[in-house]
Amino acid sequence: MTQNYGEPDYWNARYSKDDGSFDWYQSFETLKSFLTTHCEKGDNILMLGCGNSLLSEEMYKNGYKTITNIDISDVVIKQCNEKYPIEEYPGLIYQVADGLDMEDFNDDTFDAVIDKGTFDTIMCGSDCGDAIKICEEVFRVLKKNGIYIVISYGTPEDRQFYFEQACDWNIEIKTIPKPKDYQDNPGKVNYHYIYIMTKN
Secondary structure, three states, X not given: OOOOOOOXXXXXXXXXXXXXXXXXXXXXXXXXXXXXXXOOOOOOEEEEOOOOOOHHHHHHHOOOOOEEEEEOOHHHHHHHHHHOOOOOOOOEEEEEOEOOEOOOOOOOOEEEEEEEOHHHHHHOOOOOHHHHHHHHHHHHHEEEEEEEEEEEXXXXXXXXXXXXXXXXXXXXXXXXXXXXXXXXXXXXXXXXXXXEEEEO
């Protein structure tokens, strides 16, 4: 049975059972050199579908001091706000929001948007139109020349169409080896794709 990944109830139930941290696909350490290349320390960054990943915490410790984290699960956002009180982590913000409708954010707000698995969960749903919709919302909140970084298991044949249909981007595609926990059977693709989309 297909999980209803687009519904807050699914994630609230999951995070209620397990309040530990979990990083989809890649950790900060494996992404560090890539992020250093594409994100400035002073950038205003949006983490799209943050969950309980340690990526923002590790980026913060490495000098990225303005990171807004959003997720549709109020359970995980409450957990993160308790773990990262604003008094101790100024600039590391956690709030409930839906990437499909980011009404709390003005146009041209962020220098970079990072998406580690969120686009993939949308592609697992029944309405692939949402894939275009989230791209349009990201495009709206990005500044000119801002970048949307998507870490995904999806091949360019399965992903690039939606990125291109949605907005006026320059698209660059890179690969990164999968950690051992994500290694597939021999003969399968054993790397993740990183899509870097620059807003024209």
